[in-house]
Amino acid sequence: MKPRREFAQDEDARLVALLRTLPAPEPGAGFEDRLLEKAMRAARHTQPSARRRQPAGWARWGWQLATAASLLLAILATAPHWSDVFYPPVAQPLARHDSATVRPVHILVQSPRQMSGATIRVTLPANVGLDGYTDIQTLQWQADISAGENRLSLPVKVGSAGVGSEILIEIEYQGARKVLHLPVTPASGTGAVESITRT
Amino acid sequence: MSAWLIQIFQRRRCREDRFVALVSPHIRRMHRMAYRWTASQVEAEDLVQEVLASLVSRVAELEAVEKLGPWLVKVLYRRFVDLYRRRRLSPIDQSVAWGDDEYCEVNSGDDFRQLDLRRALERALRLLDEDWRDIVLLHDVEGYTAIEVAEVLEISVGTVKSRLHRARQKLKKILTQGTIETSRAC
Known part of the structure; x- marks a missing residue:
């Protein structure tokens, strides 16, 4: 019977041998x-x-x-x-309840390739805000968008007057620009994927 | 004037030729390593291309590097961390990245048991902490020495060895416990 240490070394060797066989695509000539x-x-x-x-x-x-x-x-x-x-005036308790609700909106960005340092700009209509960015109607930042599916999550706060307007989402990368118009609809549940686009 | 222009172009071409000669032997390995990290052929190619583009103007620095292969992988790793791991701080959700581009290669000599084991191992690797996985990928999968891995990841050799030991233990545990039981077709 093999000593414990030797047995462990054998196991390690087998594992390494298996790891060495992990395939990777070999690019062509x-x-x-x-x-x-x-x-x-x-x-x-x-x-x-x-x-x-x-x-x-x-x-x-x-x-x-x-x-x-x-x-x-x-x-x-x-x-x-x-x-x-x-928060609208206290005289409208229902509207106050509506406007205080944060509705997470998820946007699926389908990208055919990696886009490093793409600029994302979100422009909000009146009566629509982003949770945590009060009074800011345009928010812009840079992000790396990977090839495939990317999910952009926006914690949107919609006032009752904001329904029917549009959120503008622009993605810019190396001079190319993709614009997405996202209609603000009455709340229909949270966490839903509101729109799907290709960039 | 024209001679002056020609001289400038020749100088640039000369610099580019030197660059090509220096990095060409390492490109495939860089791509393979980038693929291991990104799990995507397209992203791996983009990553390598970006690193190469950033190095074209640094030929003199490249020529002074003693072991260019590991040095290039170190640059690649830093870029990968900047582009892929740090972007988790942005509102872009990257939860779909790993395993999207699973690559399966069937050699005639492979039996199904071996293929199954490989797939189980790939999935077990994904369960490791990133720090441990990086070390396993560099050392055990790609064959870099502990010293080279320490250089690439900028950690001590002792840390490489201890993390490697723990990572292997965990991999064996996952594989033997049958944590991953299902097998999927490619």
Whole structure:
């Protein structure tokens, strides 16, 4: 009978042998040439301008910090008005209940390829807001959209007057732009996928 | 004037030729590693292309690197973390990423038992913590040494070894316990 340690080593060896057989797709002939050509073309077109645009590390952090600080400031500055925006007068208890409800809206973005640093812009109509971004009608950020399905979740607050209007979602990537109009319908339950689009 | 222009173009071509010569031998392995991380052929290709594009202007730096293969994988890994793992902080939900592009390769010599075992292993790998999985993928699947893995992941060799040991233990446990019982067709 084998000692315990030797037995464990055998097991490890078997596991490693199995791990070494895990398959990976082998690209066809000319893969390197094709990839290098694309990479060098991309470098020729994007690197100089990208480098000009990119500030130094500390400056980039500074900008990000400043942006975050201004966003926080904007949210804090509007804090006293939050109740006015999302809660109608007490005389309309039903409408008050409607407007205070957050409706998560999920948008499926089907992308045929990876889009690194795509710009997503959400423009809200009057009486529609995003939970946590009171008084902000346009919200823009950069995100990496992967090939395949991506889910964008928006915690939407809809006032009763907001029903019937449209939320505008724009996705921009390397000069290309996709616009999605999302109609604001009366609440029909939460968590539903409201719209499906291809980018 | 024209001679001056020609000289500039020649210099760029020369730099690009040097770049091609340096990185070409490593591209397939970079792609394979990118595939192991992203689990998608398309994303793996995009990732490698992006890394290469970012390195074209750094030929002199590349020439000074002693072990270029692991160094390139290190750059690739950093880019992968930036692009794929950190984006979880954004409202974009990436929960569908892993396993979407499962690759199955059937060799004539494979028997079904072996294929089944491989699939079970792939799924067991997905159950590991990312930190452990990265080490298993680099060391056990792709054959990098513990020192190279430590370099790529910027952790100590001791950490690599201990995590590798624990990861293997967990993999064996998952496989022997039959945590994953179902087998799916590719």
